[in-house]
Amino acid sequence: MLTDIEIANGATLKPITSIASELGITDDELDLYGKYKAKINDTFIARNADKPDGKLILVTAINPTPAGEGKTTTTVGLGQAMKKIGKNAIIALREPSLGPVFGVKGGAAGGGYSQVLPMEDINLHFTGDFHAITAANNLLCAMIDNHIQQGNALNIDQRRILFPRVTDTNDRALRNIVIGLGKKVDGVPREDHFMITVASEVMAVLCLATSIADLRERLGNILVAYNMKGEPVYCREIGAAGAMTALLRDAMMPNLVQTLENTPAIIHGGPFANIAHGCNSVKATKLALKLADYTITEAGFGADLGAEKFLDIKCRMAKLHPSAVVLVATVRALKYNGGIAKDQLKDENLDALAAGMCNLEAHIDNLRGFGLPVVVAINRFHTDTDDELDMIRKACEAKGADFALSEVFAKGGEGGIELAEKVVAACEKENSFRYTYEDETTIKEKIEAVAAKIYGAEGVSFSADALKSISSIIALDEKYNHLPICVAKTQYSLSDDPTKLGRPTGFKLNVRDVKLCAGAGFIVVYTGDIMTMPGLPKAPAALNIDVDENGKIVGLF
DSSP: OOOHHHHHHTOOOOOHHHHHHHTTOOGGGEEESSSSOEEEOHHHHHHTTTSOOOEEEEEEESOOOTTOOOHHHHHHHHHHHHHHTTOOEEEEEOOOOHHHHHSSSOOOSEETTEEEESHHHHHTTTTSHHHHHHHHHHHHHHHHHHHHHTTOTTOEEEEEEOOOEEESSOOGGGSSEEEOOSSGGGOOOEEEOEEEGGGSHHHHHHHHOOSHHHHHHHHHTOEEEEETTSOEEEHHHHTOHHHHHHHHTGGGSOEEEEETTOOEEEEOOOOOTTTSOOBOOHHHHHHHHHHOSEEEEEBSSSIIIIIHHIIIIIHHHHTOOOSEEEEEEOHHHHHHHTTOOGGGTTSOOHHHHHHHHHHHHHHHHHHHHTTOOEEEEEEOOTTOOHHHHHHHHHHHHHTTOEEEEEOHHHHGGGGGHHHHHHHHHHTTSOOOOOOSSOTTSOHHHHHHHHIIIIIOOSEEEEOHHHHHHHHHHHHHOGGGGGSOEEEEOOSSOSSSOTTOOSSOOSOEEEEEEEEEETTTTEEEEEETTOOSSOOOOSSOGGGGOEEOTTSOEEOOO
């Protein structure tokens, strides 16, 4: 059996100018990054501003398990299948983070015969967007510390600096650090922290900004510290917003690539969904809607995280209206939710499947609660039995969701034709899209609404720090009380406890702190033990990645 990178290396790619031409994009509207990658500049966007939008399809999943669900693979395969049935479709994905690539998860460019290419470029440096975000973030950090070193005219309280440094690799040793050690000329000593790049507010700002002007304004609005009087200090007061915008200018342009079957794909931005908002950029999605009749996008992790944030944050801010949702699940993952060990998931076990079905049902209920048609896509494995698949189909029908088998990993677009036909039909169904909460509700009310309606919690337990943070945020400006919320929570459970599988009941959501992201325009809510800087496992994926004597990358996923 071929590995993903071996399949990718055997593909026949079209020049990206050819893919662009098929979409109506001229050479002058492209900034080329080699033969198979390009950025689409604002000239095309301006020229097509009045063109009607196509239909927007969100791909999400049940809570992830060690068995894997294949959400990105399904997204790519669905786009290829749309082409097989004669539909004009485009894929809009997030860019992979180097953290998972070198850590546990591996790449995020799809798999098998449903991949976006060039796979090794996309999974590694791609067009440098994440490096630009890292540089812009750390420039602001450097300018904050330099301001303090050069006299501290803003009277910044070095104990209340809120804006951390970032890097896009998993490095637990950088979670808590001390900087400025040495001589007086080396800076003012203080405690600092690192997050992974995909969790930074700069990443969120880039993904939610609609233009360069909007980007600059949002960067300037980032709350970076408090002064000695307890007053807020923003990025614009440090004077960093202009230079940060310069670093991010090219990164603001969406990236165009293609799938194994030459279906166009836009890949741009990449916030994690467990500690950030988990969606690709607004610019990429809006661009895709102008380029095709069907735009297929994904949101990170399970529907309780990525889909909720896509619908409650991104769609709200960008005024997007999805036509349908695809919910990806596997027989193996549902049996895992039913209490079966990973090494026993290949064996038929209808009792375990029935016990784990509650996780799928919870996500169906949640998505239908948004007023959207739902199609459940079962990513099929050769070990799945007819009885197991029939049990899932009946459960979906009982919940009012359509059901389709997907074999896009093994068969590419051909294996997703049933799914594509079901999704096209779902896009024509009644649609009454609504949010989990309204803008007018308070921070606490929004948290309580998501906890109850999405997670199934019986209530919310706020720590003293969280309550103090909420009060401080509201004291800055009452308008912040009405921003959407972005919950940082474990991806493995509907609750904030990763060990509670299935559909937990009788629990409270534990909120330990709350942070204002004034530039991004949302409130981050930290729950449980969620960390913003992951660590590497005992045997990281990086151990298997190498370059052979011919300069070809090997061992990448």
